Structure formats: structure tokens, C-alpha cells
Amino acid sequence: MQTYGSVFARIYNERWAGFAGHIAPLIRQYYKRDGQRPRTLLDVCCGTGQLARHFLDAGYRVVGLDQSADMLDYARANTADCIAAGRADFFRGDAAAFSLDERFGLAVSTFDALNHLPDEAALRGCFQSVINVLIGGGIFIFDLNTRAGLLHHWNGIHIDDTPELTLINRAIYDGGERAYTRISGFVPARDGLYERFEEVFFNTMFALDRVHSALLAAGFKTVHSAETHDLAAPVENPEALLRVFFVAQT
């Protein structure tokens, strides 16, 4: 289980939520392409709630699930009006094994959140948990960093050094089953002081043919992989992409 503690959740909310904001309208456009569908969304590994916010603004009911209490605090703050109106709920839980009483037309998991699962058994547990809460014909859309993507952009040291933040991101991937990142730094605290933080993450590299098979084994009837900019167009060789989206329908 990965951390996403209080300081990093703050940084994520302020600086890292752009991907969710970018992809949310593309996913919604894909979901509603053949007419009316139930406006109900489960956001697995919802993070700080920016994708949820987009769907709420479009009139959806949204349930978010995340293992980090601190990320969930931001998700709740970012959607407080909709929670008060009974249109949004956020729960702490493990994407690899969860159950909910509610059913959804759409489930998503974005920004390589499922690469955070430790192994294929956990990924299969996630697929089973998701399909159990989808209605017939429901759709699950998620993205993964591919092996090619991890090799291409993971390795390196990146430093942000501004008055607002010092952040050092050290990342290593050798082509094997796991990529690791250590993010450490300082953020302003009270009285002109700075608070130090450190987070260590991994990304599990999943073989994409096995992900495809695992979705079918979980009971999804159709599965295709796609590029970010066109979720409707199946790609022949997903391993060649740096990031792949899976679109699975019950």
C-alpha cells in the first residue's frame, strides 16, 4: 500500500492534478458517445478529486475511493457543495478489494493509479471489485504506464527549487517488474519555517496482454486498448505506447 501523506497530498492537489483535469472531458465524451447513459461514476484511486469535480459539474453522481486519507480530504474539500447536496461520496479503501452497495454506469482509474497495485493478483482483484459494481453494459476506463513508457520517462532526477517549494524527484526503472521513485523536499510551514517530507512510490509494470486477458477473465465482454487522445480507436500494439488506456465493457 502506498502512502500519499499530508504534505504530498497538498503538493498533488496544487500541482499534479492536471492530468485528471485534461482526461476527464475526453472520458466523458467517450462515455456518452452513443446516447444517453446513466450519469453515475465510480472513481477508483480518486486522488484529490479533480476528475470527480468535472463529472459532478456535468450533473453526474460520483463516488470516489482512495487508500489515502489525506488525498481524500482534498477530494472532499474540492467537492464539498456536491457532498452536501448528496451527489458525491468519498470512501477510504483498497482498489484491489472493495465492495459497495451502489451500482455505476462508468468506472475510471486515472493517471497510472493502477500501476500502484503490487502485483497481478491485486490487479485482478481490482477488476473483479469494479465489475461487481458496474451495471450491465457498464464501462471501465483506466490508464497504465507501459514498460516502454517507464523506460522512456521514468529514470532521472528532477528538481523544483522555488520559494514555495523544494522538491527532489529521484526515479529509477531498469526494465524489470517495478519502477521506484523517491520524492523528498521542503514546503513552507508556519513562522517562516519549512517542513520536510519524503514519499517512496513504486509503479508495477504489467504485461499488457495479461491485463487484457485478466479483464476478460473478470467478466468484461469487450476490451480494447487506446491512446489518450482517442479512446474510441483500438490500437494494435499497445506495448509500443508510453501510456495506454484500457476500455472494458460488461
Ligand SMILES: C[S@@+](CC[C@H](N)C(=O)[O-])C[C@H]1O[C@@H](n2cnc3c(N)ncnc32)[C@H](O)[C@@H]1O
Ligand atoms: C497518481 S495518483 C492518481 C490520482 C487521480 N486518479 C488522478 O488522476 O489525479 C494515485 C492515487 O492512487 C491511490 N492509491 C494507490 N494505491 C491504492 C490502492 N491500493 N487503493 C486505493 N487507492 C490507491 C493514491 O493514494 C493516489 O491518490
